[in-house]
Amino acid sequence: MAEYPFFKNAPIIEAVIDIRVKARDDLTVEQLDAIHDSILDQYPNKKARHKWEGRFEFKKGEPPISSGTEAIDGYIFTSVDQKQVFQARLDGFTFSRLKPYKTWEHLRDEAYKIWLRYKEITSPEITRVALRYINKIEIPLPIRDFSEYLNAAPIIPKGLPQGVSSFLTRVVIHEPVIDAFAIITHALEQIINPNILPIILDIDVFKQKSEGISEKDAWDILEKLRHFKNKIFFENITEKTKEIFQ
Known part of the structure; x- marks a missing residue:
């Protein structure tokens, strides 16, 4: 497998690990919120993630009717220094490292540590x-x-x-x-x-x-x-x- 050089001034402004899972009918956003308790010191900032779903209804001889619903489908947690962000969602997990990027090992290990918390709550597929x-x-x-x-x-x-x-x-x-x-x-x-x-x-x-x-x-x-x-x-x-x- 090819070896590539490590750059001191790497141009990476964001690196992301994303894992999608099958949504469970019995999993709630309140359960996802419980993840925060175990990582509060490192990731004190939390905000809800909103998902919007639109729908069009067609009836013969009438103009289409559009409607939509908005709901919380997860939470976004941010580190003290604002450089690391992770999402815990009903349909998956995302971990991001913002500039300055460190190393692949740092990104992977930090994501895995948070993933274990997500896994405990969600038992994901x-x-x-x-x-x-x-x-x-x-x-x-x-x-x-x-x-x-x-x-x-x-x-x-x-x-x-x-x-x-x-x-x-x-x-x-x-x-x-x-x-x-x-x-x-x-x-x-x-x-x-x-x-x-x-x-x-x-x-x-x-x-x-x-x-x-x-x-x-x-x-x-x-x-x-x-x-x-x-x-x-x-x-x-x-x-x-x-x-x-x-």
Whole structure:
């Protein structure tokens, strides 16, 4: 398995571990709220997570009638320093680490520690495991071409003006060896600093199985998804981009 360098100035602005589960009819948000008691010192901040569901009703000869309901489907807990956030929901668990990113081991171990609390309350049946890294690559201006820094740079036909003020690309690929998918998004953010070109490289890798995934397999899958994510990241950037992160 390929080894990749560790960057002192990694461009990661958010790293996410997400585990989806089958919703249980007998599980309540009040039970999810009980998780807070065991992690109150480290995650003192709590707010409800709201889910909205819309519905359209059609009757012959009448205009459609829309209605909607809003309900709490979980809670969001935030650490003292506001750098770590986790969601405990009726349909899953999400753990996020915001900038500055530390290491994969820190992200994984902290998420697992909180997951154990979630598991005690919910006795979950896992159906989907995902890992998402959102990178903000700050390219120094001026540049001649995006391809200096990106291997999947946007291409403008030669007969058109070459000035690009915004772009957004999204592709979904399949990794057959581990039977996982990746959603890869490139976007040019609004330029605020005239000397910096901010590019978002958003990598969302996941594996799902309707028949369920065991807890042990879920965390083993996350390790494989991490290597898949790393390969995607390094295949998308050039040597010149790597110099920015040293």
